[in-house]
Structures are given as C-alpha cells and as structure tokens.
Amino acid sequence: MSATRPVGINSTVSTSTSSVQTSAIQQQSDTLRVVAESAGVYVTYGANPTATNENIYVPTQDDAKISLGPVSAQKVVNVTKGTSTIIDFPEGTGSPFDVGDTVSLTAPSQSAFDFTHQTVTGVNRSAGVGGYFDTRITISYNSSGVSGTFSDSNATLRKSFKVAVKTESGTGKAYIQQVQAS
Numbered sequence: 001m002s003a004t005r006p007v008g009i010n011s012t013v014s015t016s017t018s019s020v021q022t023s024a025i026q027q028q029s030d031t032l033r034v035v036a037e038s039a040g041v042y043v044t045y046g047a048n049p050t051a052t053n054e055n056i057y058v059p060t061q062d063d064a065k066i067s068l069g070p071v072s073a074q075k076v077v078n079v080t081k082g083t084s085t086i087i088d089f090p091e092g093t094g095s096p097f098d099v100g101d102t103v104s105l106t107a108p109s110q111s112a113f114d115f116t117h118q119t120v121t122g123v124n125r126s127a128g129v130g131g132y133f134d135t136r137i138t139i140s141y142n143s144s145g146v147s148g149t150f151s152d153s154n155a156t157l158r159k160s161f162k163v164a165v166k167t168e169s170g171t172g173k174a175y176i177q178q179v180q181a182s
Helices: none
Strands: 004-014 031-037 041-046 056-058 063-067 073-075 078-080 085-088 102-106 115-124 136-139 156-166 173-181
Touching (some): 004 156, 031 041, 031 056, 041 063, 056 063, 115 156
Antiparallel strands (some): 031 063, 031 173, 041 056, 041 156, 073 156, 085 136, 102 115, 102 156, 115 136
16 A cells, blocks of 8 residues: 655646646656546646547546656756746756756746746757856746846756646546655
8 A cells, every 4th residue: 555645736627528737837746646526537748738538547436646757857056048048057967858848947036037837948968168067958938027147046947747637528627736655
C-alpha cells in the first residue's frame, strides 16, 4: 500500500464534452493525481494540450496517478530583458530545459521579473565565448517593460504545464493535484 502527499495546489476543472484546460501549473513533483467526479474523464497534459477520447481515461470509481517525468527546475543568476528574455544559470549547472519546453520564473524579491508559462526558444551551451561560462536560454517573453536590474538570488525557473480534460457526458468535475507517492 502506498501513501500520497499533496504538492502545490489542487486545481478543479468543470468538465465538458470538449477539451477544457487548467491554467499553467509549475511542476513540483513527478506524479499528477486526477480524480473524476460524476463522470469519467479523458486526461492529457503538456504545454497547450487538448484532451481527446484517445487519452488516459479516469473513471469515477478510482483515481489515476500519471507520470510527469522528472522535475525540471534551476536557479537563475541573471535575466537579460528584451523582446525575448535571456535567462542565465549558475556556472557549471547546465540547463534542464529544451527548446519547446514551457517555463515559469519566480523571483521572490523582484516579482516584476516573474512570468508564467512561456516557451523556451533557444538553449546556448557554448562555453568561454567572450568570457561567458554558464548556460543561458532564450524565452519567448517580452520583458522589455520590466523596470530595474535583476538581482534576486532566490529566483527559480521551473517547467510548467497545463492539464486538459473532457468527458462524454459533459457534466462533472476533475480534481488535479501533484503528489508524491511513498
């Protein structure tokens, strides 16, 4: 028998016969738990998913634990503002993100730099070019309007995703929560 521990917030989605998405969720666990109320639901997740009858089916009699894969997060040491945003990671750490991933930045002491669910458009792993020795990535986020200079030593960039659900009956709810299983 295994136990689950909730991670982050629980999202509730009213289901429909067409696909309905959650807002962006920052990945904090490798497992997503889905519970269907009133009617079974089809579930998928990703950057901008659309649920179909070919996705994972969760009946009302049970829950489903869906693997999200490894958690991807990295400390941020610099943000270069512009029509695209450049994120620098600490020297020697690399990037857990690839082109096409969606990410969210949390800068606790400089929330003006925060953004949610933006796409990675480039990853630069070249070393020693012009004195630059860390990995940097480019995000399709226009940060040119953010004032100030980035200096938040507790900023974290984290992979984010959305969950899409649909049901054949058109009524009911789905409860979605990241969990840790033990």
